[in-house]
Amino acid sequence: MKKYLSAALLALLLLCMTACSDQKNKEGDAPAPQPSDFTALTDIEEGRPDIYLIVKLIDSGYWQVIIKGAQEAGKDLDCNVYYAGTSIETDWQGQRKLLETAVSRGADAIILSPDDSVELSPDIEKIHKKSIPVILIDTAANTESFDICYMTDNLLAGENAAKEMLSKLHACGHADDETLSVGIIVGTSNSQTISERLAGFYQFWSANAPSAWTIISDIKNCNGVNEQGESMTVDLMNDYPDLAGLYGTNNGPTKALCTAVSKQGRKDLVIVGFDYSDEMKALLESDEYNASTMLQRQYDMSYNGVRSALDLLGGNAPEVKFTDTGVVCVNHDNLTDPDVVNVLQHN
């Protein structure tokens, strides 16, 4: 019986020791994704500046255009360019390692597209303090410690998307006093880029849309899963009989919108999205569907990024810290415009 008493005392002691603890095991079991190693994009020659490019999603078509821009800038402007990236867009820890590697290999300048604008800011500040030029492309960081940023101003891009949506809805014959709604699908709720595109869309819409035209407040989040985005699109079609338009804030949801609308044959709906894909291309080329997409000038971002890096190394500080590379709105009607053709060649 004494051992039962001891066990009870021990249990009580353990209870007391753990009662007030709120420690939680936050470590996941999944293996950490590994970033790629740096690869030379140009011929490597002694005596030329070494510029390191770190992108988000190394295998994506969008980022391949960025890599191509840096490669051609390296050839045109006579410097060594290396590149690396992560396998998923949220792997900011992977990018942190890549930044450390670039510095340890003696990078003369770093061009970065941060996976996380907030988490990587302290790392960017550390590198900038070492007098290594830091050029941001595609996505800004929430710090002032960088030299220049080339990116789409996503707030304005979102406004442009809303402008295009309103224009197309009017073109489809919807009257100002007609009750209609527009659904939105986002790829994630934690990306600053997506949040700004959404905020810009709301901003323009609230200032310019007829009061009878509303945005469905239940914003769908497909969390990066295109199949989920498709089924959410179908839900919107079924739940809102007055649905007239759909807005996708980035490539994934836009592809999902195009696929679902195409499968359902909903030629009455206006689609406005971002980036270029086979699904979007099919709708853009069709005479029957109403699709538009906002294409970024990502080639310009990296090309100009390399140019600015060389300027900075030559002692020429840029006049501005932020350059909006803008978006090009592409729809069925302007597919043959020279500017659009040029942007499409780089997408």
Added chain:
Amino acid sequence: MKKKRQLKQKEISLIKGGHAFYITLLICLVVFITAITLLIASFNRLISTHDQNLSGEICVLLSEKMNSSISSMTNSAADVASVISAQKESSPEKIYTLLKENPDKNYLSAGLLDDSGKLYATDAEAAEFQKWQLRETASLADPVSMTMPYRSTLYGQPVVSVFSRLSYGGEQEGYLFFTYPLSDLQKLATTAVLENDIEIWLMNASSANIIQCAGADAHAVGSWTNAYLAMQNIDSKDRNTYRLWISEVRKGEDKVGISYSIEDTFYSQFCSKLESMPGWYVVVRLPSHALSATMNSFRNNVLYFLAVLLLVMIFLIANLYLRSQRENEMLNKLSIHDPLTGALNRRAFEFAAEQRLTRGPDAALIFFDIDFFKQVNDRFGHDAGDKLLVAFSQALQKNFAETGILSRFGGDEFVVLADLESKDALSAILAKAKEDVHAITIDDSKTDSTGFTISFSAGAACFPQDAGDLNGLKQCADAALYKVKESTRDDYKWFEAGKN
């Protein structure tokens, strides 16, 4: 065999008193732990309710502080305009130079829109006017207006511009503009105590767009999102309330508060209209746990104190109990055992035997009598007699320990109540006991004990065949013993109903 030993221990423990103490102690522990759990739960509820109410009040106060801080920012722009107006300067170029050379400037940039609409600013600043349609905000200045936050091309960070109406050169009117980093708003909103918990946004009523001005992570300042997207992170049970909150803000209510949970955290959120930014609200959010830290620390200290108190009490009670148990054991020994031989005394035997017979299985009661014990006392003395009694008791204990209960009934009389598998089996044990008793020698240096053999006479009766209760069994066994004593002694007999 093991089972039989357990049964016997059980019978003895019945005499000793059982597990009442441990059961009582366990019940006390359960009651104590339940009471503590209820106390903590009640305390937590109290803290939670208190914090929820208080955090709501703090949000209201902070939103008012933020509102007045923004007003003081716009007022300082108005003051600059008043000072310049008072200087009676009529040339916009000179006013622009004054602004640029102002030694006390706390803004990123400044400029002037003159009466004709001409902009006095750098080319980059002029591009910002074009890009963000800042002239529209300037026209709203009465006497001041503030732009929505925008990302500055010049500085690469979110900024706000304040416009202040300016009178110059007699009847001419224009607008001064000053651009401040959005992070200045964070400095205005900072409170030393809650700076790691409080979050402050600006919210546009018509679009429901929100931009962060202050938060635990300084790098998050300037992040845009939309309230409807932010709603996705709120627990689903609170989303409708949140949707209603957004609707009320969009309708133009002056002040609106809300409480909601995200995962395990409860938040209070309050917004109030910004006088200097028409259509904009300042939103303050505070997690209720931010206020709980002190109370939680107090609760944990109380808990630790109670735990230590409980452990000390358990230790003292256990110590007292063990001491009392040792004393009881001693008393038990004295009250149920024969002090000389250690066998049960008559009273304890009768109690244990009654318990055993009530349980049911066949048993045998055997009376033992040491043959010629009086002669031992007379010839070798009482000490030798006592030693013989001890040795005799040990011999019986050795043979009946596994199957029976032994008692010294009085003088040289012993009794055993043994399990009865068969008479033959028990007879075999009796025969062995007989041999062991024969082997007992009287160790006395003064008197020659050669040729003196110790033996016993025994009479046995079966339960329930010979008698159905203890008294009956005793009579039967006694009768059988008598038969042996009448004849040869140094033997044993079973009770036979007709013959005895």
